[in-house]
Amino acid sequence: MGSQSDWPTMEMATKPLTELGVPFATAVVSAHRTPQRMVEFASTAHERGTQVIIAGAGGSAHLPGMIAAMTPLPVIGVPVASKFMTGMDSLLSIVQMPKGVAVATQAVGASGAYNAGLMAAQMLSLTDPELQQRLIAWREKQSAGVPFEVE
Numbered sequence: 001m002g003s004q005s006d007w008p009t010m011e012m013a014t015k016p017l018t019e020l021g022v023p024f025a026t027a028v029v030s031a032h033r034t035p036q037r038m039v040e041f042a043s044t045a046h047e048r049g050t051q052v053i054i055a056g057a058g059g060s061a062h063l064p065g066m067i068a069a070m071t072p073l074p075v076i077g078v079p080v081a082s083k084f085m086t087g088m089d090s091l092l093s094i095v096q097m098p099k100g101v102a103v104a105t106q107a108v109g110a111s112g113a114y115n116a117g118l119m120a121a122q123m124l125s126l127t128d129p130e131l132q133q134r135l136i137a138w139r140e141k142q143s144a145g146v147p148f149e150v151e
């Protein structure tokens, strides 16, 4: 994520990963304030065994696109809600990638962060049948938790 201030939102991404038994690491890597750290992080991630990157940032949110430009790994972008434009700035900064560099942009805020974790797990399940089974069970449990009757 681009700042420690993104953590309350980005922490939501860890929930489905934890529930599904997917290991992850977290880091603050700012495109603006720590650009060299970002270059080092993004350009070496695939060599460290990382398989998917979730990048969350707010405001003028260059981080997901910049990371995507420097790694062959899939990058999932999370627009963090911003102070002055409620995240519309973050969303447009992340979603409108030019042709040739892809970012899988999620919804603004906590739901987007949660779904980013879920999406990462689904990507990883393509080559991990046991994770795929856990995902199927997780879905069934979610469906079973939705009551048919209105209270």
Ligand code: RP5
Pocket: 001, 002, 003, 004, 005, 006, 030, 031, 032, 056, 057, 058, 059, 060, 080
């Ligand atoms: C972005 O600027 C971060 O991703 C964060 O959402 C936003 C504000 O950062 P702080 O000023 O709170 O550190 O780079």
